[in-house]
Amino acid sequence: MRKVLISLLVLFSLTAGYLFAGGQPEAAEADAPTTLVVSSRLYSPASEQKFLYDEVFPDFEKENNCIVKFEILDDTVLLKRAELQAETGRVTTDVVIVHNGVMDQWITNKYVEELPVSDWPGRTFSAAFLDSIMSGGKTYFAPVGGDVYLLLANQKAMKYLPSGADVQNITWEQYIDWAVAIAEGEGEGKTAVTGVPMKSLIYMYGGMFLSYGGEFPVINSPGALEGWKLLTKMHNAYSPTVMTYDNVTAPMKSGETWLTVAHMARTGEAYRSNPSNYVIAPAPKGPKGIGSIAGVSGFGVPVGAEHHDLALKFIEFMTRPEIAVKVARGTGGFLPPIDEAIKVLGDSPVDEVIKKGVLVLQTGVVSGVPGSAYTSWGAVKQVYDDVFAEMIIGTGVYDENLLNEAQAKLEALKK
Amino acid sequence: MRITKPQLSLSRDNRKKMVPYLLIAPVIIYYTIFWLFPVLNAIVESFRDVDGIWTLGNYIYIFKDPVFYTALFDTAFLVIFSVTIEFVLAFGLALLINTKFKGSSIFLFLAMIPMALPAVAVGAMWSSGLATRGWLNSFLMHAGIIDDASKILFLAGGEMSRLWLIIIIDAWTVIPFVMIILLAGLQGIGADVREAGYIFGGTKFQVLRKITIPMLKPTITTAMILRIISAIQIWLIIVMLFGFNRLPTLLEQIVLNYDELGAASFERIGLALSVIVAIIVSATAILYLKVSGSFEKKKEQEVE
Amino acid sequence: MNSALQRQLRRSAKRTSLYIVLVGILFIIIFPIFFLFSFSFMSDYETYSEWPKPLVPSFKADFKIDKDTEGYHLYIFNKSENDFMPFGPLFFSNSEKDVSNLRKFIKLQANSKITDQKIEEYLRIVDKESKVEFSVRKDLLANYILFFQVINGAARAVLNSLMVAGATVVIALTIGGMGGYAFARYFFKGKNLLKLSVLFVRMFPAVSLAIPMVIILARMGLYDRPLGLSLVYSVGQISMSIWITASVFMSIPISLEEAAMIFGTTRVGAFWHVTLPLALPGLAACAMYSFIGSWNEVIAAVVLTQFNPTFPVVVYKALVGSQGQINLITAGSVAQAVPAIIFTLIIRKYIIQMWGGVKV
Known part of the structure; x- marks a missing residue:
């Protein structure tokens, strides 16, 4: 045993020696293919990355004799790193994929450069997202992976569907009656929402308020008040452990919950795990039609990127309609935000999800995420989460004062 | 070769005075660069606002924030109960294992596994176990103890039940660590001392109270200090199970402000909170050392 | 008697x-x-669709296919329902595309490998006999295979982790060991205060030091280098090492060194030839302890690495987006835990000696 330990100790010393002796990560050799570094907030599930590596990148790599390195980081880390790298002058990312909520910060801080979109024919970026990706008439981001909110129901929930309601064309009143009926019939709440703070509850509820004529993210607009009034009926309709869901996929897959309105990537993931077990539909309607928060991510090239030209080629490649639709299918649950790509959708389970999303995007009242108008978007989300915890889960009693106080908090967070 | 004694001791004295400082110098240099500098930086920044103007605003914000007091209470509760429970259980285990039995080495290895598990694994294990349709309820159903109607909603409880869940999980993860420290101390005492106690007619309990525990005191102090420091800093498992802000603790609030909220103004509040936490941890540790009488003990040792 | x-x-x-x-x-x-x-070792279907969940993974999956006017329907046997339950698309045809999609679906959701030809064969049986039941062997390692396929550069990351851990051990053990020896063998002014302050290093929440740390490392040109990361880990590990090595050296009688010095060797010689060999197991255990600590660390590593991630970072990033796939998450966790468990197996004998005599 002692010999093993000693030899291990020697081994450590050797590896450390190798380190000290300049064995630092070797630089790319001269004629090896260039490495294009893509840092993304999108496509974090392992299976989605596998798809990109297996089915999408090889074509591009062959065309340009390069290797695509894809890394996942969330938006805050990406921004923090951009800030640090702007300070140190060592930019190590060639392409970033960031959420539209933070695009503003990237653009105003001049972390990304303008994209030569006019050189890329044959693609029209969906109008819904132009506000986020453009600034002062210039395009800084190429949209990818749009998302809206969809309804997902377990087949077992169908017997509780209120009479006269059509899942594909359901109103919020009917949805809430449905959720309550399930809870009464099953003896426990079986509706899911992301109850863990600072996730996506704000978007689920915000979308509903849009359908009542509210504006996002005002929490006490007349439309929102009407929405909250209805939502208090859900007091017992949510699953008892709803406060610990940071993602609706797991409870929907395990059958712990049967009904949800959630981000299309999450609902899509559960749906695709067994399409015959679920019904997927657009988000419910209000008096103003379907309401939904629409998010999108965008490709951008950081100022000072080492492989600047290659980065532009990569973005051009990824926004070709046929590639965009291929990526959307393979990473199921995101919309290709390019009009030409939407036209070629078929009727497979994945296309089904995407088509429902497109329907919401094209016929509904959608709003983006005005993240950069507030000092901290996380704190804005928390305001919604607190009202949810207190008024919906806590008392179940509508309280307009609470909402007015919450709105005051939101105002205070404005820049 | 014969050297006269006074000469030797003189030269040795000089060297003796130098050597320990030389040996410790690298530690001090290292900590100056990699610890003191960032810490001073953090302390300074905690007294400034986003525009770099000196202010107490960050601290005032914290002391006005009701969440801070909840976090303070939760942390205190966590520390008091988790450290006590872990200590009692680990001490019992250590006493048990200290009586040599067949397979004690294998037992020790298995008991040490929780310590080796990465945080991701611990989080995944418990969140998939405590979910309503998790493995814990599944196991109980397979065992016929409960049925679907009486399944246990581990995660649905209020603040107290959440605190207790965290205490139990932390105990599960950390008891081996505490046990090993105590076990090492016990083995240092040796069986003969305790046997002497029995010979003089002591009962088991008396021997434990009068001989074992007093002799083990330095080890106990070490174990407790290390545990208090890390118990105050529990946050990852809380966030993995409940997310931010559902069970506020001091460290969880630091991470929330410093990392999650993503705004420079909150970052500084995180820094100010870090300074407060460092003061609290240090004060607790010193208080514990004072109360347990470790300072006096050290003076005695020095006299030796 | x-x-x-x-x-x-x-x-x-x-x-x-x-x-x-x-x-x-x-x-x-x-x-x-x-x-x-x-x-x-379970498939996605096993971990989610049965209630109560199975306690052990099964070795095969049982399927049924039948047919009506819409087309073919696939079912999978669900133990908790004790019946075949609908599985996959609502219905499908015997076209090449549908069959190959079905094969992919079965592989992904049930971890079972079946060929297109085999499916077509079963469909022909359904045409004749209206339904067919069949079993497919489950690929127990499918989650691990998928996991290692999706994480790029796992080998490189393991190497990085080893380098980081190795360098941490060396730094913590040399610097900490020297300090520990000083605390164990000498009495000097401010000793107690120093020994306590070493502990106090652990009291300032490390999370809030990450950003200044990045700046320091970037200035030294060590950002995203294994050595840089090990310098950060060493902050905590040195203080631990000092306490542990001090107790190790204390347990070796000073009289042995003095005896050696009487026989004419210097203090350094006595240390090398007498004390060090005796202390080696304890030191090795201490080394392993820092090793496990830095092997498992992920919070700082996520911020401090980019192209040279450590293995836990790779695992963490692969798992961030897999919240709805507990089977994949557990596979990744196990892959990371196994080396640490093996280290624990190696150190268990010495861990007791390591802690013997730790005193405040």
Whole structure:
């Protein structure tokens, strides 16, 4: 045993020696293919990355004799790193994929450069997202992976569907009656929402308020008040452990919950795990039609990127309609935000999800995420989460004062 | 070769005075660069606002924030109960294992596994176990103890039940660590001392109270200090199970402000909170050392 | 005679109850870990669609196909329902595309490999006999295979982790060991204060030092280098090492060194030839302890690495987006835990010596 330990100790010393002796990560050799570094907030599930590596990148790599390195980081880390790298002058990312909520910060801080979109024919970026990706008439981001909110129901929930309601064309009143009926019939709440703070509850509820004529993210607009009034009926309709869901996929897959309105990537993931077990539909309607928060991510090239030209080629490649639709299918649950790509959708389970999303995007009242108008978007989300915890889960009693106080908090967070 | 004694001791004295400082110098240099500098930086920044103007605003914000007091209470509760429970259980285990039995080495290895598990694994294990349709309820159903109607909603409880869940999980993860420290101390005492106690007619309990525990005191102090420091800093498992802000603790609030909220103004509040936490941890540790009488003990040792 | 028997009885009763207690404790320790391993061998369908969830992974999956006017329907056997349940698309045809999609679906959701030809064969049987039931062997390692396929550069990351851990061990052990030796062997002014301050290093929340740390490392040109990361880990590990090595050296009688010096060697020589060999197991255990600490660390590593991530970072990033796939998450966790468990197996003998005599 002692010999093993000693030899291990020697081994450590050797590896450390190798380190000290300049064995630092070797630089790319001269004629090896260039490495294009893509840092993304999108496509974090392992299976989605596998798809990109297996089915999408090889074509591009062959065309340009390069290797695509894809890394996942969330938006805050990406921004923090951009800030640090702007300070140190060592930019190590060639392409970033960031959420539209933070695009503003990237653009105003001049972390990304303008994209030569006019050189890329044959693609029209969906109008819904132009506000986020453009600034002062210039395009800084190429949209990818749009998302809206969809309804997902377990087949077992169908017997509780209120009479006269059509899942594909359901109103919020009917949805809430449905959720309550399930809870009464099953003896426990079986509706899911992301109850863990600072996730996506704000978007689920915000979308509903849009359908009542509210504006996002005002929490006490007349439309929102009407929405909250209805939502208090859900007091017992949510699953008892709803406060610990940071993602609706797991409870929907395990059958712990049967009904949800959630981000299309999450609902899509559960749906695709067994399409015959679920019904997927657009988000419910209000008096103003379907309401939904629409998010999108965008490709951008950081100022000072080492492989600047290659980065532009990569973005051009990824926004070709046929590639965009291929990526959307393979990473199921995101919309290709390019009009030409939407036209070629078929009727497979994945296309089904995407088509429902497109329907919401094209016929509904959608709003983006005005993240950069507030000092901290996380704190804005928390305001919604607190009202949810207190008024919906806590008392179940509508309280307009609470909402007015919450709105005051939101105002205070404005820049 | 014969050297006269006074000469030797003189030269040795000089060297003796130098050597320990030389040996410790690298530690001090290292900590100056990699610890003191960032810490001073953090302390300074905690007294400034986003525009770099000196202010107490960050601290005032914290002391006005009701969440801070909840976090303070939760942390205190966590520390008091988790450290006590872990200590009692680990001490019992250590006493048990200290009586040599067949397979004690294998037992020790298995008991040490929780310590080796990465945080991701611990989080995944418990969140998939405590979910309503998790493995814990599944196991109980397979065992016929409960049925679907009486399944246990581990995660649905209020603040107290959440605190207790965290205490139990932390105990599960950390008891081996505490046990090993105590076990090492016990083995240092040796069986003969305790046997002497029995010979003089002591009962088991008396021997434990009068001989074992007093002799083990330095080890106990070490174990407790290390545990208090890390118990105050529990946050990852809380966030993995409940997310931010559902069970506020001091460290969880630091991470929330410093990392999650993503705004420079909150970052500084995180820094100010870090300074407060460092003061609290240090004060607790010193208080514990004072109360347990470790300072006096050290003076005695020095006299030796 | 009677009393001897009684004593023997009492002793064996004691022994039995000791073992019962031990088994109980082991059960509590192993029980959650068992599920971590068990889930990592299950398919997506097994981990989510049965209630109560299965406790052990099955070795095969049972399917049924039947047919009506819409087309073919696939079912999978669900143990908790004790019946075949709908699985996959609502209905499908025998076209090449549908069959190959079905094959992919079965592989992804049920971890079972079946060929297109085999499916077509079954469909022909359905045409004749209206339904068919069949079993497919489950690929137990499918989650691990998928996991290692999706994480790029796992080997490189493991190497990085080894380098980081190795350098941490060397730094912590040399710097900490020197300090520990000083605390164990010498009395000097401010010793107690210093020994306590070393502990105080752990009291400032490390999370809030990450950004200044990045700046320091970037200035030194060590950002995203294994050495840089190990410098950060060493902050915590040195203070630990000082306490541990101090206790190790304390347990070796000073008289041995003095004896060696009487025989003409210097203090340094005495240390090298007498104390160090005796202290080696304890030091090695201390090394392993820092090794496990830095092997498992992920929070700082996520911020401080980019292209040279450590293995835990790679695992963490792969798992961030997999919240709805507990089978994949557990596989990744196990892949990361196994090396640390093996290290623990190696150190268990020395861990007791390592802690012997730690005193404040």
